[in-house]
Amino acid sequence: MTEIIDALVHHTWATQMELMEFMSPGWREFLGKPESLPNAGGAWNTSAFAAAGVMPALPTNPFRDPAGDKRPGTVAASGGPAGSDVELLRVQALHAPGISRAVLGFDVGALAPTHPNPWLALEVVRAANDWSIARWLSGQDNRLYGLVLVPNQLPTEAASEIRRAGAHPRMVGVLMGGNGMARPFGHPIYHPIYEAAHELGLPVVVSAGGDAPADTLSHPTAGGLPATYAEYRILGAGALMSHLVSMVAQGVFERFPGLRVVIAGAGFTWLPSVLFRFDTNFKALRREVPWLRDLPSEYVRRHVRLTAQPLDPAPVERVRRLLATVPWMADILCFASAYPNRDMVNPDAVCRLLPARHRDAVLGANAMALFRWPDRRPAPAPPASDAVGAMPSGQA
Amino acid sequence: MAYTGPRIDADVHHAWRDDAELLPYIPTRWRQAVADRQFAIGPAMMSYPHTAGVNKRLDTYPPIGGPPGSDVATMQRQLLDPHNVSRVVLGFDVGLNAAVANPYLALALVQALNDWSIDRWLSQADDRLYGALLAPTHVPEEAAAEIRRVGGHPRIAQVLLPWNSLGRPFGHPVYHPIYAAAEELGLPIAIHAGGGEVAMSTGQTAAGGVMPTRLEFHTVLPQTSQHHLLSFITHGVFERFPNLRLMLSEVGVTWVPWLLWSMDASVDELRRESDWVRRLPSEYFFERVCLTTQPLEETPQRSQLIELLEAVGGLEDVLCFASDYPHWDTDEPNYVERRLPEAWLPKVFYENARRFFGWDTELPPAATSAQAPA
Numbered sequence: 016m017t018e019i020i021d022a023l024v025h026h027t028w029a030t031q032m033e034l035m036e037f038m039s040p041g042w043r044e045f046l047g048k049p050e051s052l053p054n055a056g057g058a059w060n061t062s063a064f065a066a067a068g069v070m071p072a073l074p075t076n077p078f079r080d081p082a083g084d085k086r087p088g089t090v091a092a093s094g095g096p097a098g099s100d101v102e103l104l105r106v107q108a109l110h111a112p113g114i115s116r117a118v119l120g121f122d123v124g125a126l127a128p129t130h131p132n133p134w135l136a137l138e139v140v141r142a143a144n145d146w147s148i149a150r151w152l153s154g155q156d157n158r159l160y161g162l163v164l165v166p167n168q169l170p171t172e173a174a175s176e177i178r179r180a181g182a183h184p185r186m187v188g189v190l191m192g193g194n195g196m197a198r199p200f201g202h203p204i205y206h207p208i209y210e211a212a213h214e215l216g217l218p219v220v221v222s223a224g225g226d227a228p229a230d231t232l233s234h235p236t237a238g239g240l241p242a243t244y245a246e247y248r249i250l251g252a253g254a255l256m257s258h259l260v261s262m263v264a265q266g267v268f269e270r271f272p273g274l275r276v277v278i279a280g281a282g283f284t285w286l287p288s289v290l291f292r293f294d295t296n297f298k299a300l301r302r303e304v305p306w307l308r309d310l311p312s313e314y315v316r317r318h319v320r321l322t323a324q325p326l327d328p329a330p331v332e333r334v335r336r337l338l339a340t341v342p343w344m345a346d347i348l349c350f351a352s353a354y355p356n357r358d359m360v361n362p363d364a365v366c367r368l369l370p371a372r373h374r375d376a377v378l379g380a381n382a383m384a385l386f387r388w389p390d391r392r393p394a395p396a397p398p399a400s401d402a403v404g405a406m407p408s409g410q411a
Numbered sequence: 412m413a414y415t416g417p418r419i420d421a422d423v424h425h426a427w428r429d430d431a432e433l434l435p436y437i438p439t440r441w442r443q444a445v446a447d448r449q450f451a452i453g454p455a456m457m458s459y460p461h462t463a464g465v466n467k468r469l470d471t472y473p474p475i476g477g478p479p480g481s482d483v484a485t486m487q488r489q490l491l492d493p494h495n496v497s498r499v500v501l502g503f504d505v506g507l508n509a510a511v512a513n514p515y516l517a518l519a520l521v522q523a524l525n526d527w528s529i530d531r532w533l534s535q536a537d538d539r540l541y542g543a544l545l546a547p548t549h550v551p552e553e554a555a556a557e558i559r560r561v562g563g564h565p566r567i568a569q570v571l572l573p574w575n576s577l578g579r580p581f582g583h584p585v586y587h588p589i590y591a592a593a594e595e596l597g598l599p600i601a602i603h604a605g606g607g608e609v610a611m612s613t614g615q616t617a618a619g620g621v622m623p624t625r626l627e628f629h630t631v632l633p634q635t636s637q638h639h640l641l642s643f644i645t646h647g648v649f650e651r652f653p654n655l656r657l658m659l660s661e662v663g664v665t666w667v668p669w670l671l672w673s674m675d676a677s678v679d680e681l682r683r684e685s686d687w688v689r690r691l692p693s694e695y696f697f698e699r700v701c702l703t704t705q706p707l708e709e710t711p712q713r714s715q716l717i718e719l720l721e722a723v724g725g726l727e728d729v730l731c732f733a734s735d736y737p738h739w740d741t742d743e744p745n746y747v748e749r750r751l752p753e754a755w756l757p758k759v760f761y762e763n764a765r766r767f768f769g770w771d772t773e774l775p776p777a778a779t780s781a782q783a784p785a
Contacts, residue, residue, distance in 0.1 A: 081683040199620040199627070226619050233620040238607065238635035239580040243645055245680040246580075249673045250618070250641060253634045257619035257627075264627045284672060287719055288665035291708040293630045298709075299740065300626040327672035337668055337722040340715040 017375050019113040019362055020382035022322050023222070023279050023351035026104065026151055027122040029095030031072055034124075037142035037149070042135070046070050072139050074126050074193065074228040078235070078247040080357055089355035097355035098122055101155050108354040109158055111362055115379070117352075118386065119151055120162045120190055120279070125222060128167045129193035129231040136195065137176075140166040144180040152185040160187045160386070162220055165208055168195030174211035181215045187386035188218045188277070193225045197232035200258040201265030203404065213271035216393030218320075218385055223280035226254040255281035256289050259319060263293070266306040266403030268318045273396040275385060279322040280353055284329075287340045290315060306403045316343050320385055322351035323365050323377060325358035334368050345373035349382045414748055414756040417497035417774045419764035422603075422660045422703045422733035423490065425501040425532055425542075428477035432531070436523035441516060450516055453508040455610035471737030479737035480504065483535060490736045491539055494744045497761075497774040501532055501542040502603065502660070506573030510609045514549035517576075518557075521547040525561045533566040541768075543571035543601055546589055555592035562596040568768050569599045569658065575606045575635070578613030582642025587651065594652040597769060602639050604632050604661035633662035637670055640700065644674070647687025649695045656767055660703045661735055665716070668723040671696060697725055701767045703733035704751075704759065705742045713750055720751075727755040731764040 028034045035043050047069040089107060091100035098104060109117060124143050130136035147161045163180045165173035177189055189212045196204055200221060212219050227235045227247060234240060235254055241247040255278050262268070262276060293311040301307065307314070327334075338344045353359045366374050387393050427433045430445070433452060437445055444450050471489060473482035480486065490496060509521045525544050533542050544567050546554040558570055570593045572581055579585060581602060593600055607616040608628070615621070616635060622628040636659045643649060643657060674681075674692035681688040710716040720726050730751075735741050744760070751759060765774065 080680060082679055194619065197620055199617070199622060201627075202620070202623070234615045234618055236580075236634070236638050237615055237618050237631070238575060238638035239578050239583070239614040239642075241580075241638075242583065242642070243681070243684040245677050245684055246638065246641055246645055248680060249670070249677050250634070250638055252669075252673070253617075253631070253637070254619035256634070257617045257622065257631050260627050260630050261619075261622065264624060264630075282669070282673065285666060285669040287715075288663070288669065288708065289630065291665055291710050291715075291719075292633075292663060292706075293626075295706065295709040296626050296629050300624070300629070303624040303626050325676075327669075327676040329668075329672040329675075333668070333722045333724065334672075336718050340710070340719045340722075 017113055018115045018379040018383070019111065019350060020379045021108065021114055021117040021352050022277065022349040022382045023120045023220070023324070024104070024108050024117045024354045025098045025122040025356060026119040026147070027096055027098045027124055028146060029091070029093065029099040031069060034072065034139070034142055034146055037145040038138055042138045046072055072135065073123055074129050074230045076123055076126060076224070076227055077229050078227050078241070078244045080244055080248070083357055085355045086357055086359055101151060104354070105156050108352060109156070114158065116158050116160060116388070118160050118162060118187060119147065120220060120222060121164060121192070125164060125190060125192040125225070126228045127192060128165065128195040129228045131230045133166070133168045136168055137166040137172055140164050141176060144176065148180070148183055148185070152183065160185050162186065162188045162190035163217070164190045164192050166195070167191055167205060167208060170205055170207040174207040177208065177211040177215060177217065181217055184389040186217070187388055188220050190220045190222065191225065192222070193228050194231050194233050199261030201261030201263070201267055203265065206267070206270060209267055209271050209274055210399060213274045213396050213399065216273070216387045216396060218275040218277055218387070220277040220279050221255065221258050223251050223255055252281040252285050256285060259315070260289065260293060263311045263314045264304050264307070266304065268314045269306050269308070269400055270403045271399055273394070275318050275320065277320045277322065277349070277385070279351060280324060281321070282325055282327065283321045283323060283348060284327060284334065284337055286321065286344070287337060290341060305407050306405070316347065320347050320349050320381060323348045324351045324353045324360045326360050326364055326368065331368055335370070345369065345376055346381065348377045349385065350378045414760060416757055416761055418495055418732060418744055418760045420490070420496050420499040420734050420736070421658065421731045421764050422705060423486070423499045423501050423736050424480045424504050424738060425528070426478045426480040426504050427527060428481040433523060433527055436526045436530070438519050441519045450511070452520060454510040456608060466739050467737050468739055468741055483532070483537065486736070487537065490734060496539065498539050498541055500568045501528065501540060502571050502601065503528070503543070503545060503573070505603050505605070506545045506571055507606070507609060509545060509547055510574035510576065510612070512610070517549050518547045518553055521545045521557060525557065529561060529564055533564065541566045541568040543567070543569045546570050546572055548572055548574055548576040548586070548589070551586050551588040555588040558589065558592040558596060558598070562592070562598050567598065569601045571601045571603065573603060573606060574609065575612065575614035580614070580642035581639040582644070582646040582648050584646055587648070590648055590652045590655050594655045599656040599658055599767060601658040601660055602636055604636060607635060633666050636662045637666065641674060644688060644692050644695055645681065645685050647685065649699050650687050650689060655699065657700045658703065658731070658767065659700065660733065661705055662702070663706055663708050664702050664704060664726070664730060665708045665719050667702070667726060668719065671723055697729065701729050701731050701763060704730050704747055705733045705735040706740045707742050707747055707750055716750055717752055727752070727758050728763060730755070730759045731767060732760045
């Protein structure tokens with residue numbers, strides 16, 4: 016049977032109190048005891064994760080799906096939100112035959128790096144990683160693995176957190192989360208994060224939604240802010256396109272030649288267009304980025320993976336024609352369910368889109384070669400290059 | 412087998428030779444200050460390289476001086492005559508000149524540019540020259556008035572929205588007076604690529620943060636136009652104005668399959684949040700929208716481009732040829748001809764644009780300027 020790896024499942028704490036157990040006494044006192052504040056966690060806090068009477072630790076996501084954010088039936092019997100119950104997640108997300116590994120990547124907790132208080136953001140992120148290790152990666156199910164969330168608003172602290180939490184053997188990658196500095200992710204301010212991930216052999220996951228929280232100064236869309244969730248959802252891939260283009264152009268893969276990046280939750284049918292535009296523009300504008308030694312699409316092929324989620328219900332034959340315009344597309348797609356999101360996908364749906372010869376790669380083999388699994392020794396990271404950012408002398 | 416029929420070029424950029432050529436059209440209230448450069452004829456641009464006048468083909472500088480696109484004879488010699496172009500739509504140097512913060516100066520500049528264009532270009536004997544009128548987007552009611560003031564000119568072909576001055580995607584209800592006036596005059600709307608790369612713009616040019624190089628900026632350039640298109644559907648512009656048509660210029664074409672599939676996949680959410688989404692987004696698209704071909708993506712193999720375009724189905728009725736002359740990444744007709752399926756060429760070079768602009772008389776295959784009335 017084909018081995019299936021689910022490259023992104025969303026797990027979360029049932030209430031903020033569960034997370035606060037992993038925070039320092041000072042921060043616990045700051046956020047408050049339940050019922051200690053009137054109305055807190057009420058109408059102004061749409062995160063629904065803060066217990067009544069405490070201050071919310073997470074930034075608010077202003078975009079909520081009017082048809083429901085989560086797949087019906089994924090709410091835990093205990094009343095906790097979807098993705099908060101290990102047993103239910105095991106039953107619902109790991110039930111398909113052949114699923115051997117699943118990577119846990121938080122839910123709205125991933126927005127924590129954008130909290131306007133960088134010190135609170137740092138504490139929440141540390142606590143979230145410790146919570147993930149204690150509650151999900153300590154013998155609950157040996158198919159579960161985790162991502163280290165990074166406080167990317169403080170890139171040096173983020174690098175320390177990768178070295179701290181990333182030392183745990185069941186942590187297989189890094190999660191950028193919300194866009195804390197409101198810059199495209201190739202910006203040099205973020206490079207210490209990639210340096211640490213590179214050093215530890217951890218791929219960096221960039222997940223959809225990071226430019227949406229109420230506090231970030233980057234926009235989730237170009238041309239003005241969305242008036243509706245639908246606009247945010249349809250155009251949400253745009254921010255991921257920007258991050259992808261930025262990471263290639265700003266030389267992240269020249270500086271860190273062993274680094275890999277996963278673009279998650281943004282679909283993939285936009286990729287051929289972006290690659291063709293990128294390569295075309297590069298021919299004329301390469302003097303802006305003299306550190307790039309290959310066509311942009313070559314960096315994507317070597318260093319970038321995309322999760323095959325969400326899927327648009329376009330006719331299969333049309334999607335296949337589009338996929339075939341990039342000959343190596345099946346080498347860079349990874350199955351991810353995005354359980355328990357409303358637009359989650361199952362392995363069968365992905366298989367229907369792919370010619371039979373590509374199914375094993377997309378369902379499992381690509382992810383197997385991507386993450387830092389404890390039973391697979393990563394190749395030692397090649398040395399980092401420092402040519403990025405320098406303009407050649409121009410002596411001819 | 413080369414295409415020999417008439418060609419319409421839907422996006423060509425024209426310019427004034429120097430300040431002196433434009434100043435007479437600027438009201439006396441502003442003229443001296445503009446002449447003294449207290450106010451530039453245009454905004455402070457953001458710092459992307461090549462925005463300051465070198466985003467043009469160097470061979471298009473007219474021999475008599477002045478910037479590219481400022482001399483009719485040079486344009487005739489380089490674009491109209493050799494490439495068998497029967498009609499062009501002139502769209503300024505994208506018209507961001509009006510993207511200044513002061514709405515009163517902006518209106519004065521827009522009116523000056525429109526009067527200059529009609530006087531100096533659209534009154535030429537060369538009847539291949541048509542143009543867009545510029546709408547002052549600061550105050551949509553003033554834009555509507557400007558459309559009614561000059562939109563009846565027989566050689567005005569469309570209304571160009573150059574700057575997203577209110578920081579909202581163009582489908583937002585605040586902009587609707589513009590569409591009421593355009594529909595009344597039978598003029599389609601054109602939204603040109605970009606439009607946010609000026610000082611004090613709040614409609615950002617890219618999702619996810621400010622892009623630092625032109626390489627990055629230009630690679631994700633279609634994002635603004637994609638949002639404008641979707642917002643036309645969200646806010647019911649096509650429902651409220653049932654005869655209005657929309658052209659998206661200079662953003663390429665290969666992103667269409669992704670966006671159409673993605674929009675149709677979210678029709679449930681769209682309907683829950685808007686009273687105006689009454690059909691599938693793709694239906695509005697195929698009925699009302701056209702895209703200019705430039706810059707046509709350079710896939711390594713021609714077949715990759717064709718497969719990508721054919722993946723969506725029906726795109727041959729949507730694309731209109733545009734050269735983008737004299738910009739740095741001009742697509743010449745023979746290049747487009749080599750890249751697209753041969754059966755698409757009569758539609759892309761001619762029929763789609765003729766239908767879009769509502770030009771009901773057949774155009775002859777292009778005359779050269781030597782044959783045109785002097």
